[in-house]
Amino acid sequence: MKIGIIGTGQIGATLIRQYTKAGHDVKITNARNVEKSKTLAAETGAKTVSLDQVAHDVEVLVISIPLIEIPNLSKSLARKISADTVVMDTSNYYPIRDGRIDEIENGTTESVWVSQQLSAPVIKAYNSILAGSLVEAGLPKGSSSRIALPISGDSQQAKTVVATLVNDSGFEAVDIGNLQDSWRQQPGSPVYCTDLNVSQLKRNLSSGKRESFPGKRDLALQFILKQEPQRWLEWWRGCVENNRKLFQTDFS
Numbered sequence: 001m002k003i004g005i006i007g008t009g010q011i012g013a014t015l016i017r018q019y020t021k022a023g024h025d026v027k028i029t030n031a032r033n034v035e036k037s038k039t040l041a042a043e044t045g046a047k048t049v050s051l052d053q054v055a056h057d058v059e060v061l062v063i064s065i066p067l068i069e070i071p072n073l074s075k076s077l078a079r080k081i082s083a084d085t086v087v088m089d090t091s092n093y094y095p096i097r098d099g100r101i102d103e104i105e106n107g108t109t110e111s112v113w114v115s116q117q118l119s120a121p122v123i124k125a126y127n128s129i130l131a132g133s134l135v136e137a138g139l140p141k142g143s144s145s146r147i148a149l150p151i152s153g154d155s156q157q158a159k160t161v162v163a164t165l166v167n168d169s170g171f172e173a174v175d176i177g178n179l180q181d182s183w184r185q186q187p188g189s190p191v192y193c194t195d196l197n198v199s200q201l202k203r204n205l206s207s208g209k210r211e212s213f214p215g216k217r218d219l220a221l222q223f224i225l226k227q228e229p230q231r232w233l234e235w236w237r238g239c240v241e242n243n244r245k246l247f248q249t250d251f252s
Contacts, residue, residue: 001025001165004058006051006073008036010131011090012064015169018138020044022168029054051076060086060161063118064126067091067110068098074117081120086158088165089114090126092187094221109183111152123153123162124182129171130193132236137195138170148172148201150191152182172198176205187220188213190247195240208247216246 001024005012008030017040020026026046030037037048055061055077065073070091081087093101093110103113111124126134128150139146149171153159163173176184185191190204223242 001060001161002058003027003060003062003165004029004049004054004056005046005062005064006030006054007062007064008040009064011126011134012062013040014131014134015062015064015090015126016040016046017044018134018169019165020046024165024168027054027058052080055080055082055085058085060088060165062088062090063114063122064090066097067093067101067114070114070117074119077118081118086155086161087118087120087122088125088162089122092127094187094217096218096221109180110186111182112179115179121154121158122179123151123155123158124179124185125149125151125162125166125173127187128185128189128192129195130236130239133193133195133240134169136236140170141167141172145197146170146172147195148174148198150174150176150182150185150201150205152176152179152185154178174198174201183210183213184208186213186217188215188217188247192217192247193220193240193243194247220246 003019003024003026005016005028016026016028027049028037028046029049029051040046041048089111091114093104104110111122115122137147149166151159151162151173159175166173184205190208191201220243224239
C-alpha cells in the first residue's frame, strides 16, 4: 500500500516503523523536525518528502500531528488530497495543549471538526492508544489478548483499509460506527488508553457518559504529565493502570 504520513511524533514515528516493516511504501514529512524525518527514513527505508508531495499518489494519508495544527495543515493541503485517498486522523483534543476550540467545547465530535477543517472525510484511528503500547504491545493476528483499537468513519471501504493497517501494526480493529460516533473513543472515554481486548472494548464502549469525558481526560493528562518519560516502560504501564482506575474500566 502507498502511504503518506504527516508527523513524526511518538505515534507517527511508530506507525512509520510498523508500516515499512509490514512492506508498505511509506513517505513522510514533518515540518518541525526535518532531521528526525531523515533519521527515520534512514532507519526504515521510508522516503522523506515535502508537505506538497506527501499527499500525492498515496492510497492512505495519515495525519498524526497536534490537533491545534490541523487548520494550518488544511491551508497547506488545500485541494491536494485526492477523493480516492483514505485520510486517517490520529489526533486528540487536549485544551491544556491546544487551547480552547469553541466548536468542540460546544459538542462537535473531535474528528468531525478535523474533517470539516480538511474539507475531506476522515477515519478516526490510533487515537486511543499510548505510544508505549503501540511500540511494545502488538501481537500476531489471532492472539486472544490482542489489544483492540476502535475505528470510526462514514465509509465502510475506507474503514476496511484502515483495519488492514491496524492489523499490520499488531492490533485488532473494531468498527464502532460513523464519524459522529467517534466521541466514544475520545480522551476520557472508558476505551481511551486502557489496552482492552475485543470483548472488553465492546463491553466498555457504552459504559461511559459523554459529559464526564472532559474531566476524566484532564485528570488522565495531568497524571501523564507528572511521570518521568525517561523511565518510559514504567511510565507507559502506569498510565494504562491509572486510566483503567480513572475510567472505572471493566478489564476482567
